[in-house]
Amino acid sequence: MEKRIQSASLLLDASLGHCFVDGLEHRDESVIYNCLRAYAAIDNTSSAEEIFRTTVVAPLVQKIIPHGPSGVAVGTSGDGLENDYQEIKTCINKDCKFLLEISSAENSGLHVFDFLANSILKEVLSAIQKGKPGAFSPGRPTEFLINYKSSLDFLAHLEGYCPSRSSVTKFRAEAIYNEFMKQWNVGVYFSLRFQEIAGALESALAATSLIPVHNSHSGHWNSQDLTLKQSITLLESLRSCWREDVLIFSCADKFLRLTLQLLSRFSNWLSSGLDARKTGNTSSNSGYEWAASAVPSDFLYIIHDINCLVTEVCGGYLDDVLQLLSSCSVDILDLVKQSILQGGKSLNGLTPLVINAITESLVDEAVKGLKDVKAIATTFRMTNKPIPTRHSLYVSGLLTPLKKDFLDTEKHSPYLTKETMNELRHGAATAITGRYYDMVAEIVSVARKTESSLQRLKKGAQRRTGVSSDVSDPTVSDTDKLCMQYFLDIQEYGRNLSTLGVDAKEIPAYQSLWQCVAPLDRQNVIRL
Incomplete structure (x- = not known):
């Protein structure tokens, strides 16, 4: 009995198959409709889908993506799919649309068929695997991305034939759809892009010195131009994450993470280099040789570049990223915005x-020039030098580093704001003055203690010899002469500060320095 049933089923399938093929060849809507109804009734939709694939779809796709029976590509050039998909779309519209319309007609009872997935997409996938297997390879990221985006566009085109949202969901749930998507290893693609983008920044940061790449006399410069190769590479790497020819939307979270990692890496490179410079750990192969070789003018470029990077990252760059992710929810966009702003803030x-x-x-x-401050003390010790009337020569050289680096406005003004320039001048002047005061105060303190000890010894000797000491010595002491010399020096120093735009009277250390060496009748008012 089972054999008879089996034989009858085979006969029915064969007869129905011949009838369906004949209907497809002649595009007989009535025959096709009745055959599909029969296939649906006997729950054998897969046979109808397979017949349509082999009879109609396969010959069309074979012409576009030719391949031999063994799976070897025949007469193909390259692994690009974009043009192939365009031709396949045309063929679908011309030679497959009639069946898709019949099977998707309202109240037809034929919605159990999925010719889009199990006939068209299945054949296209098979043809690519046999004729252009390299199209799926992420080893060539640029070509891979073009093919991947073309494939997504092709799937969207197929979904356009779905009559309802539920049929789109059904199409995406088909096994062949998932198999097609699994061919695209976007994880490997991102890894390669990560190495490419992060590697470019690492190479730039590995340089043993800061590399200026901008010539301010070229005539094409504006205040938003970056000046160092390291900074330019960072911005290029950040932009690469969201370029149209790099970004895969399904990996947007990974590219966002890479964006934040790039900002963090640059910040760490800079802060660690500055720390190493401060501690002296800038030996060869330490990775921070650039910090040891940097001069003050190099750091001016860094400040300028930081300002430019922060402005761009928190401004136009952020706007571009949010625009690319505009289809995401408001909550996600807010998280993206806050994370990038935090990266800019850290920078x-x-x-x-x-x-x-x-x-x-x-x-x-x-402070190298302050060594002469100590030498002055020896010139007034136990000598008969007259009271000084002019400042020492060393004073004019104390502020030379500031004059050299911060008065050349033609060279540096394009890179720094007036506020930053003033902050640098006041900060350096305050620190130098503090060191100046510490040295002078110590020398004067020692001199006064020494003088006091000598006076006590002198008085003791006078008492032993019976010589009267009631009359005060009218001569000016060595310490008074020393203080007068320092007083003349700090007056000139204060005037030199004024030429830098720094008011010496506003520096606490200068006030202390003035009171330390000024004559008693001039200690209350600082006049230069």
């Missing part, structure tokens, strides 16, 4: 560290 927080590095460098250079 901006490096400016004070750079200013400190400049200040320390200028102070270290300036």
Whole structure:
């Protein structure tokens, strides 16, 4: 009995198959409709889908993506799919649309068929696997992305034939649809892009020195131009994450993470380099050689670039990213915005560290001239030198580093705002003055203690010899002469500060310095 049933089923399938093929060849709507009704009635939709695939779809696709029976590509050039998809779309509209309309007709009872997935998409996938297997390879990221986006566009085109949202959902749930999507290894693609983008920044940051790439005399510069290769590479890397020829929307979260990692890496490179410079850990192969070789003018470029980067990242760059992700929910967009703004804020927080590095460098250079301050003390010790009437020569050189680096407005004004320039000048001047005061105060203190000890010894000797000491010595002491010399020096120093735009009277250390060496009748008012 089972054999008879089996034989009858095979006979029915064969007869129905011949009838369906004949209907397809002649595009007989009535025959096709009745055959599909029969297939649906016996619950054998897969046979109808397979017949349509082999009879109609396969010959069309074979002409577009030719391949031999063994799966070897025949007469193809390259692995691009964009043009192939365009031709396939035309063929679907011309040779497949009639069946799709019959099977999707309202109240037809034929919605159990899915010719889009199990006939058309199945054949297209098979043809690509046999004729252009390299199209799925992420090893060539640029070509892979073009093919991937073309494939998504092709799927969207197929979904356009779905009569309802539920049929779109059904189409996407088909096994062949998921198999097609699995061919595109976007995870490997992102890994390659990660290496490419992050690697470019790492190479730039590995340089042993800061690399200026801008010539301010070229005539094409504006205040938003970056000046260092490291900064330019960072911005290029950030933009690469969201370029149309790089971004895959389904990996947007990964590209956002990469964006934040790039900002963090640059910030860490800069802050660690500054710390290493401060501690002296800038030996060869430390990764921070650039910090050791940097001069104050190099740090000016860093400050300028930080300002430009923060403006761009928190401005136009952020707007572009949010525009690309505009289809996301408001909550997600807010998270993206806050994370990028936080990255920009962290970058901006490096400016004070750079200013400190400049200040320390200028102070270290300036205090070399303070060695003559100690030498002056010896010239007035136990000598008969007259009371000084003019300042020492060393004073004019104390502020030379500031004059050299911050009075050349033609060279530096394009890179720094007036506020930053003033902050640098006041910071460096305050630090230098503090070191100046510490040295002078110590020398004067020692001199006064020494003088006091000598006077006590002198009085003791006078008492032993019976010589009267009631009459005060009218001569000016060595300490008074020393203080007068320092007083003349700090007056000239204060005038030099004024030429830099710094008011010496506003510096606490200068006030203390003035009171330390000024004559008693001039200690209350600072007049230069």
